[in-house]
Amino acid sequence: DTAVSQTPKYLVTQMGNDKSIKCEQNLGHDTMYWYKQDSKKFLKIMFSYNNKELIINETVPNRFSPKSPDKAHLNLHINSLELGDSAVYFCASSRSGGGDYGYTFGSGTRLTVV
Amino acid sequence: GQQLNQSPQSMFIQEGEDVSMNCTSSSIFNTWLWYKQDPGEGPVLLIALYKAGELTSNGRLTAQFGITRKDSFLNISASIPSDVGIYFCAGLTSGGSYIPTFGRGTSLIVHP
Numbered sequence: 380d381t382a383v384s385q386t387p388k389y390l391v392t393q394m395g396n397d398k399s400i401k402c403e404q405n406l407g408h409d410t411m412y413w414y415k416q417d418s419k420k421f422l423k424i425m426f427s428y429n430n431k432e433l434i435i436n437e438t439v440p441n442r443f444s445p446k447s448p449d450k451a452h453l454n455l456h457i458n459s460l461e462l463g464d465s466a467v468y469f470c471a472s473s474r475s476g477g478g479d480y481g482y483t484f485g486s487g488t489r490l491t492v493v
Numbered sequence: 494g495q496q497l498n499q500s501p502q503s504m505f506i507q508e509g510e511d512v513s514m515n516c517t518s519s520s521i522f523n524t525w526l527w528y529k530q531d532p533g534e535g536p537v538l539l540i541a542l543y544k545a546g547e548l549t550s551n552g553r554l555t556a557q558f559g560i561t562r563k564d565s566f567l568n569i570s571a572s573i574p575s576d577v578g579i580y581f582c583a584g585l586t587s588g589g590s591y592i593p594t595f596g597r598g599t600s601l602i603v604h605p
Contacts, residue, residue: 383535412592420579422536422595435592469535473591481526482593484535 382406385470385485392460393493400455400488402470409475410434411453412482413445416467428453429475460492499582499596507604512569514580514599522584525565526593527556530579539580540567572603 383404392398404411412435413425427435431447442458453470467489471482499516506512516525524543528536540551542558542565549556553570565582579600583593 410591420530420598420600422581424592427592471535481528481538481541482536484537486534 382483383470383472383485385468385488387488388486389489389491391491391493394460394462396460397456397458398460398490399457400468400470400490402453402455402485404451404470404472404483406472406483408472408483409450410473411447411450412471412473413453413455414469414471414484416469416487418466422469426453426455457490460490462492465490465492497582497584497594497596499599501599502597503600503602505602505604506572508573510572512572512576512601513566514582515564515566516582516584516596517564518584518594519563520584520586521562522565522586522594523562524585524593525556525558526583526585527554527565527567528581528583530581530598532578536579536581569601572601574603574605576603577601 385402410429412427415423415425424437425439426445428447430450444456447453467487469487470485473482497516497518526541527539529539530536540549540556545562546560547558555568557566579598581598582596585593
């Protein structure tokens with residue numbers, strides 16, 4: 380009965396590969412997010428989707444493409460992986476306009492590009 | 494863009510000690526949030542503050558929304574080993590995108 384679940388937990392891949400991270404939430408939230416946490420633990424918003432529509436797209440290389448097939452799922456596809464993409468990626472969800480009520484985060488996907 | 498200064502960056506304390514950390518901003522926020530991230534996990538919301546001057550507790554944790562609306566404080570009393578983790582503050586302004594601005598975190602280590 381995990382609230383926000385991400386898969387895989389760990390991902391090790393070579394430069395140049397394409398990979399996907401999946402996220403699902405069973406909280407009935409309308410808004411989902413992708414965050415990147417770098418080695419210094421800084422949390423940076425990447426994307427936000429509300430009811431399957433993209434509402435926030437921060438300065439992220441277009442090699443990153445989110446996809447939301449329905450409001451319970453937000454997947455992240457990354458093309459042509461680079462060393463600098465190594466980080467922990469967190470999916471999160473909230474009620475619509477509910478960032479001020481706090482997010483529910485997944486447990487993260489640690490991506491290592493070698 | 495908005496920036497949050499969170500301090501201290503790290504703390505090493507003995508079990509039983511009290512802990513204080515804070516966040517300051519050059520901008521006014523309408524909401525302050527405090528999260529804790531356990532090793533290998535995602536951040537979990539601890540306390541949410543919605544009104545200047547508000548003081549809210551969650552067990553041994555107490556957080557305050559600063560009167561100027563540009564700062565917030567988190568105190569942990571009688572620390573225990575499971576308090577270890579990274580504590581993040583986050584602030585939100587009204588009428589915006591409801592995306593919080595996160596501080597850079599305070600890493601807490603508690604020695605038994």
